[in-house]
Amino acid sequence: MRRKAGAGFVVIAEHAVLVRFNTQKTKPMLSIQNLSKTYNVNGQCLVAVKPFSMDIVPGKVYCFLGPNGAGKTTTIKMLCGLVSPTTGTITYNGRDMIGGSWISRPKTGAVLEGARNINWRLTVLENINYFCGLHGLSGHKPRAEQYMRRLGLEEYKNTECRYLSRGNQQKVALACALTLDAEVLLLDEPTLGLDIEIARSIMEVVNHEKSKNRITIVTTHDTEFIELAADEIVLFKNGILKPIGTPQEIVAKHGNGDNRFSTAYLQLLRS
Amino acid sequence: MNAVTAGINIFKAEFISGLILTKRYWLNMAAGILNMFLFLVFIQLGIRSFGSGVSAEFMSVKMETLIIGFFSFSIIGVGMGSVTSRLSDNAATGILEQTMLSPMGVVPVLFFGALTQFVVALVLYLLLIPFSMLLCSHFFTVNILSLIFFSILLWLSSCGVGFALSALTLIYKKTQNFNNLIQFLILTLMVIPSYPFNVFSLSPVSPQVAILNKVIVYHQSVGYKWITYTILQSGAYFILGCAAFLVAEKYAKKKGILGQY
Numbered sequence: 343m344r345r346k347a348g349a350g351f352v353v354i355a356e357h358a359v360l361v362r363f364n365t366q367k368t369k370p371m372l373s374i375q376n377l378s379k380t381y382n383v384n385g386q387c388l389v390a391v392k393p394f395s396m397d398i399v400p401g402k403v404y405c406f407l408g409p410n411g412a413g414k415t416t417t418i419k420m421l422c423g424l425v426s427p428t429t430g431t432i433t434y435n436g437r438d439m440i441g442g443s444w445i446s447r448p449k450t451g452a453v454l455e456g457a458r459n460i461n462w463r464l465t466v467l468e469n470i471n472y473f474c475g476l477h478g479l480s481g482h483k484p485r486a487e488q489y490m491r492r493l494g495l496e497e498y499k500n501t502e503c504r505y506l507s508r509g510n511q512q513k514v515a516l517a518c519a520l521t522l523d524a525e526v527l528l529l530d531e532p533t534l535g536l537d538i539e540i541a542r543s544i545m546e547v548v549n550h551e552k553s554k555n556r557i558t559i560v561t562t563h564d565t566e567f568i569e570l571a572a573d574e575i576v577l578f579k580n581g582i583l584k585p586i587g588t589p590q591e592i593v594a595k596h597g598n599g600d601n602r603f604s605t606a607y608l609q610l611l612r613s
Numbered sequence: 614m615n616a617v618t619a620g621i622n623i624f625k626a627e628f629i630s631g632l633i634l635t636k637r638y639w640l641n642m643a644a645g646i647l648n649m650f651l652f653l654v655f656i657q658l659g660i661r662s663f664g665s666g667v668s669a670e671f672m673s674v675k676m677e678t679l680i681i682g683f684f685s686f687s688i689i690g691v692g693m694g695s696v697t698s699r700l701s702d703n704a705a706t707g708i709l710e711q712t713m714l715s716p717m718g719v720v721p722v723l724f725f726g727a728l729t730q731f732v733v734a735l736v737l738y739l740l741l742i743p744f745s746m747l748l749c750s751h752f753f754t755v756n757i758l759s760l761i762f763f764s765i766l767l768w769l770s771s772c773g774v775g776f777a778l779s780a781l782t783l784i785y786k787k788t789q790n791f792n793n794l795i796q797f798l799i800l801t802l803m804v805i806p807s808y809p810f811n812v813f814s815l816s817p818v819s820p821q822v823a824i825l826n827k828v829i830v831y832h833q834s835v836g837y838k839w840i841t842y843t844i845l846q847s848g849a850y851f852i853l854g855c856a857a858f859l860v861a862e863k864y865a866k867k868k869g870i871l872g873q874y
Contacts, residue, residue, distance in 0.1 A: 381869060390869075416869070424710055426866040444716045452714055458707035458872065461630075468633055475626020476715035476722060478619035502637075518711075 372398040372421075372526065372557045377430030379416050390416045393429060394583040396576070398557055400525075403548060403571050406561040408578030409611065414561040415455055417583070418530045421559065422452050434526070448526045448557075449477060451519030455530040455561075459515035462504040466495050466514050469503060473518045482521050489517040492547055509540035516544060520551065527551070529560040533567055545570045565604040577610065586610070619717055620725070627725040631733075646737060649687070653745035656683060677753050677830045682803065684738055685822045688764050689799055691734045692771030693778065695727035697792055700779045710872040719862070720776070720855055727775065731768045735761065759828050766847040767821035771799075773847075773854030774817050780854075780861035784870070808839070817850045 378393040391413040398404055406414045419425040421432060423440065432439040437446040453459055460469045467486065474482040490496050493513040503511055512532065519527060529548070533541035541564065549571045551558065562568065568575065568589050575592060577584045586592060589603050596606040596613070635642045660676045700723065703709040713719045739757070746752055778795065782788045799818065807819035808827065814820050820843050827833045865871045 379869075419869070422710075422714060424713060424866065424871050425869045426863070444718065447716060449716070450714055452711070454710055454872075456707075458709075459711055461706050461708050463634055463637065463706065464630060468630065472626050472630045473711065475622050475629070476712060478622040478716060480622060 371400050371435055373431075373433045373436075374398070374421075375431045375433070377417075377420060377427050377432065379413070379420060379425065380428045389581050391420070391583065392581045395430075396583070396585060398559065400557050401552055401555045402573035403552060403558045403560060404574045404576060405568050405572035406559065406576050406578060406583075407563075407568065407607065412578035413581050413583070414578050415530055417578070418452070418454075418528050418559065418561055421526070421528055422450060422454075423447070449522055449524045450526045450528065451522040451524030452528040453512070453515045453519050453530065453532050455534070457508070457511060460503050460511060460518060462511070463502065465500050465502050466490065466506075466517070467499045469514055470518050470521050474521055477522050479522065482523070485523060486517070486521045489520045489547075492550075493517050494543060509536045512536060513540065513544065516547065520547070524556065526557040527559070529558075529562075531561055531563070533562065533564045541567070542570075565602070565607060568607075569603050579611070616717070620721060623715065623717065623721050624725040624728065627722065628729045631726070631729045635733075646741070649737060650741050650745060652683060653680065653741055654749060656680060657745065657749040657751050676751060678826065680742065681825055681830050682822075684742070684764075685767060685803060685825055686800070687734065687738070688731070688767050689771040689803075689818055691731050692727065692768040693775035693792075693795070693799070695730040696723050696772060696775030697778050697782060699723055699726045700782055701789075704872070713862075713871065720858060723776070723779070724772070724855075727772055735764060754832075755829055760825070763821060763825045763828065763843075766843055767818060767825065769847040770817045770821055770850045773850035773852070774799075776851075776854030776858040780857040783858070783861045783865045786870075808835075810839075810842070814842075815846075817846075820846060 374397070375395045376393045377391065377395070379390040381388045381390055406417065408414055416425060420427045421439075427440065434446075434448045439447055461472065464472060467490070470482070470486045470490075474480075474486070487496075490499055493516065495510065495513055495517060498506060498510060503514055506514065516529070516532060519529075532544055532548070536544070545567050548558065548560065548567075552573075560567070560571070572589050575586050575589060577586045587595075592610065593601060593603055593606045596609040597603075598605070598609065600606070656679050657676060660679060700709070703712055709719075712722045715722055739760075742755075774795075778788070778792055781791065785791075802816050802819045803822045805813045805816070805819055806823075807813040807816065808823040814823075820839075824835055824839065824843055827835055862871070
């Protein structure tokens with residue numbers, strides 16, 4: 343079965359094996375093929391993510407969007423290598439990211455959901471140094487200073503993270519991930535529970551990072567974040583993943599005259 | 614970046630963060646050192662009190678056995694505990710998943726963290742044992758190089774056991790009581806006669822403790838075959854422990870239970 347599903351997409355099979363046409367003439371760097379995750383819970387199969395394929399190009403911010411339990415975090419964890427997929431492959435520049443050796447894996451920086459990213463006994467600078475060390479990096483100090491400055495963390499750089507607010511702790515996590523100079527940046531709900539000022543500063547940094555030509559994937563429920571930073575929206579619904587275009591395209595198509603992304607998104611979920 | 618460079622950088626990161634945290638939580642460190650020291654002093658004072666009716670030669674051997682026994686038990690504790698407690702600590706502070714994102718995985722991170730703790734513990738013991746003996750006016754000669762060499766083997770073997778226990782922690786999450794039970798098994802393994810070679814020689818830490826007793830306490834020499842066997846056995850248990858951990862990690866990733874503590 344083959345039908346046109348919108349600009350740039352073709353649905354190849356009924357079970358949402360989607361192929362994103364690479365219209366950008368950029369060589370795709372991260373290629374996901376037939377990726378799925380099924381859990382066996384008390385003898386029952388629980389499908390977290392149905393098989394999907396897509397290519398992700400660098401220099402754009404991909405936003406994974408969808409209701410709770412739709413499979414966004416599972417997908418992010420599969421991309422990180424923290425959850426093994428049931429089927430499928432993830433390749434980076436043609437090299438296997440799941441089964442390949444550590445040398446072939448791209449440098450991956452991640453801000454995971456919740457307060458699970460930094461050692462709260464260490465200071466901001468010590469955290470950055472520690473995680474860069476774990477990634478085998480040295481000579482990262484100028485980058486660390488740059489990101490601390492950009493995220494407004496300079497005055498806290500010698501403060502133990504346990505004394506920082508939730509928002510500043512999240513900024514530290516982002517500073518650690520960015521200082522790695524990662525080829526792949528994965529952010530799982532980076533603005534969750536943050537006040538508008540801190541959330542916006544995180545958005546601005548993510549937006550600014552587009553020029554670094556890295557793979558950036560963000561899961562979020564924050565519609566302002568999407569409006570400000572997202573280039574491509576990937577909708578998760580009932581374990582099915584579907585690239586649906588840019589925020590502007592979605593507003594134009596589903597907004598019913600309302601310019602707000604939240605209205606268009608709600609309409610899209612209900613449809 | 615090659616494996617050696619990455620390994621050195623991970624060791625540096627672990628060592629520096631270990632030093633920072635030791636300095637930051639100095640009270641805990643100071644209490645730990647005092648604990649070690651008082652144990653050593655009270656072992657010697659206790660033996661003096663109990664041993665007043667026995668010959669000097671017998672008392673001396675007994676005291677050396679106890680001191681080296683305590684030292685061996687502590688090194689085993691460092692080897693096992695540093696891996697298991699580090700895993701639980703990383704889970705409690707919430708950075709377990711982040712450490713797993715390091716390019717070489719979590720095993721080198723845990724290994725170098727354990728190595729840091731071993732180096733610190735060894736240096737402390739090498740300072741505290743002579744000092745405690747000086748205080749209690751009790752002396753015996755120790756070949757320091759042999760002590761360090763066989764301690765490394767003992768640590769390597771117990772590190773393997775630590776990785777195997779951590780494998781269980783990855784899957785079953787709360788395993789503190791099980792780990793406490795293992796202490797009794799370790800105490801048993803320390804006293805079972807594993808020299809000369811018999812079936813007990815196959816168990817972890819036993820031949821390493823036996824060789825430490827023979828060489829350090831009784832000043833006897835052991836053959837190259839036995840030393841070679843102990844080196845290989847230590848390496849084998851370390852590799853087996855790491856393999857068990859990697860299998861558990863793979864299982865946890867498959868089940869999606871890696872970070873749930």
